[in-house]
Amino acid sequence: MSEWWTYTLADFLMFSPRTYWRLFELYNVAIWPAQLVGVAFGLALVALIHGNRAHRDRIIAGLIAACWLWIAWAFHTQRYAQINWAATWFAAAFALQAALLVTLGVLAGRIVLDTVNVRARRIASVVIILAVLGYPLLAPLAGRPWSTAEVFGVAPDPTAIATVAVMALVRGRLRWLLLAVPLSWCAIAAATLWVMDAPQAMVVAAATLLALWPAARGVRGGTPAAPR
């Protein structure tokens, strides 16, 4: 890109806010009732984090991986790519995150959550509940119809925020590998909303920082414990 310093964030926004929200409206209609599955997955994450069932961490990794893979295909490839040519790359990144979760979490059992730290676990739960139950409310709060609501599991932003909350609990340096794509997406989402003058940008930024807090404080370093 020549004279790259003359470009601003707004120069990369290639659609109008109206088109962006209409995209979610059409997407929600097309995939209904998949949103209910997404909400169920999200609430299951909270229950699992607070529970102690066998293979808990593998199940959590599997649930989140399913959401990322769905969004890669159904949202980025099928929908968002129509109005944003970068969405093809976003789809690849989301598929990569799903692959990491399946490979490292479901198959290898190397994703181990530290749920001993009560404060960290509570923060993660609060962020997930906000992402699952609170985030869809932003549509009517912003004066948009319910049909434009972004739902965990099927929409990228709440899914990425909740994923940051869960991955922030992962023991060891592996957490940063698993946080790379979700954090990158949260930054892209906040920037996109910011240039659209959507106050929601602040929600994404604040929720991401809150979700990241346990990781930034260092939940528990060192070698991952035995797989569960």
Place this chain on the structure above:
Amino acid sequence: MLGAAGAYALLCPATAHAQPRTILSRPIPSTGELMPVVGLGTWITFNVGDDPVARAACADVMRNFVAAGGRMIDSSPMYGSSQDVIGHGLRQAALTERIFSADKVWISSGAQGREQIERSRGKWQVRRFDLVQVHNLLNWQEHLPTLFALKAEGRIRYTGISTSEGRRHRDIEQLMRSQPIDFVQITYNPLDREVEARILPLAQERGIAVIVNRPFREGALLRDLARQPLPPWAAELGCTSWAQVVLKFIVAHPAVTCAIPATSRVAHVRENMDAAYGRLPDAALRQRIIAAVERA
């Protein structure tokens, strides 16, 4: 009035009005073909994906644009779904033969230029493009020879280069001096006037048509101007909105062939097209427009 010296008139059906009106047009220097001074851009506004409601609205915009005498519609492979939406609208409204199709080549690989242009043509569903420009001068070294060859083969009618927001003006100037291009596309409005110094005079000297993009700074200029009432002198130009004042300022420059405001609203395209009729500001009035816009 500059308009009397620089603008040419064409009879236009102007279906929205009881009396036939004459639309202001300028000749494309390399052929003398007349071009209405207000065209239609599609950056952002036509990138609506496969939303049937928004596509129908864009088709309506095109229908009203052509009904008001407009011809040039400009797009690019960079504009997301805009080319598909144009093609859909042209087919819906049966406008293919009535417009002047202006598109761009925007790909790093020179070898893939022809293929991209052909893909774009398929999206527009036109027999051939009237004009193809090198978007933001991306790999112009390889794309311009391709465009010249396509023109020689009769596959396109005109060639050009484009930039926006004041970027790479030195390169633009150098290409205008050295390459046999028909069109140059630049940004120009009452606030962004850098092109007045060298590029617009050079276009006149070299006989190159000028397309003006981002006349309203993607709407920001009009949002600022909305805070102040329209001055009484706007009525002298027949303007009822700041958008018309800004467009008349732009097309009053004798080097400008066509300004291409983008919109997805019928009311706005009608308003824009009204700026292609009536009087244009003279030098003194253009200075008053600059002063008013700079105050906003």
